[in-house]
Amino acid sequence: MPTDLPFVVATLIRRGLLAPGPPVRVAAQLNALRKWGFSLAGELRQAAARDPGRVAVVDQDGRETSYADLLDRAERLARGLRSVAGVRAGDRVGVLGRNHPGLIETMVATTLLGADAVLVNTGLSAGQLVTVAGEQRLRVLVHDTEFTDRTLGLPAEVRRIDERQHAELVAGAGRAPRPGGRRAIPGGLRPPPRDGRTIVLTSGTTGAPKGAQRRNPTGFGPLVSIIDPIPLHVRNRIMIAAPLFHTWGYAALQVSFALRATIVLHRRFDPAGTLAALVAHRCDALFAVPVMLQRLLEVPPPHPRPPLRVVAVSGSALPGGLANTFMDAYGDVVYNLYGSTEVSWASIATPADLRAHPTTAGRPPHGTRLAILDDEGRPVPTGQVGRIFVGNGMLFEGYTSGAGRASHDGLLDTGDLGRIDGDGRLFVDGRADDMIVSGGENVFPAEVEDLIARLPEVREVAVLGVPDDEYGQRLAAFLSLHPDRTLDADAVRDHVRHHLARFSVPRDVIFVSHLPRNATGKVLARELRSHYD
Structure with missing residues (x-):
């Protein structure tokens, strides 16, 4: 028996996933996982088999789609993509859209065919989109109508399918009713000859985005790694505000399907609209990126407040004090996952961790190895800064270009620098290539x-x-202030000088109306550096 099986089983029981149910449905659920595995298609199939009538998705207009109907629509779309666009196993299908049910249908349909879904960042320019289409060898691009103009420069061999055509493909194949008027669980598609993969584009904040090939889970281990420290339960109501094309939003979708949760989606993040939806749909959990928490704190809290038990954030650094400020307003509900497109997750900070150390990235969850190494691959002493290496069951399979990342003893280099304290908590000091040497001193901007x-x-x-x-390099600080607040550059420098060494004091303090960010909330450093061009 695998050594971690008792832990996996205990966690699944604790989160309600092994609760008894109708024998026929339980058998169908297990059979779906046996045939289709733990891909996005397999997870949707098991959810539709066990809870066909449960609401799977609620869109921005309040329209509800059950798990049975979501699978039906994805299967219809898959048949349409195969017959009309010629999509076959091994092809690559680009997916360019906001957070709405149609985006999920496309992801699942692609996986049902054994094709690879390339999740395209909505912030890409027309020129970047052409580059991505070529580098990823897209056969088809399924896109929201709002991006039509951006797709006009794509080569003719890339078939473009907008939302209207998407709807036509879904409507093109009906589902026959069972005798007596009961609708069947959708069928008619067999497992493909190869598993479809998901290709996530790196954020591209410092250069052109790269395609990272994500592996499919092979069992319950990856799910347990997340839901053991983060108390999500079967049939929760989860709002996914993080973009679904991003690693974190995609992970939230995988977890939600596994839990047979009801997913609430809005096409765009709007603080007031998000809070209203959390209350209206009685959401237990919110998946977001850190900047979204900042924005939520800037609008008056609703009354009554949403019944949140989990606010799970990832995708960028959690600014100092933000977690505790948010928890002061909404309760001790913030869980911060540190990871990357390449390593998936490395550590998770619980509310207790964040209350004790607001800047910690937490501890590695079950099944994850974490090491801080020097440039020669040797472990550094506790508390000293080194390169962060991670090992788990969901390390990426490499970039689509054929390149990989540095590794050591089965652990992958995150590209970040950090340290582990005496209690086993990880602290991330920033990207290795962000560290500067100013006057001979190493300085971490973060x-x-x-x-x-x-x-x-x-x-x-x-x-x-x-x-x-x-000095070779110096620090520059770009600040945006709250409305009606004032601050001068000398006060900022004095604040830093009081707490840190003199070489950490930013020589330049620049006030801006807002920081440029990409669609996942990461600051675009190259745009800030353009001030010095």
């Missing part, structure tokens, strides 16, 4: 950024290194 973020006048801040003729 540490300075976190400190400045604690000033009450500061709405958001980014600190980065810029060229300096005398």
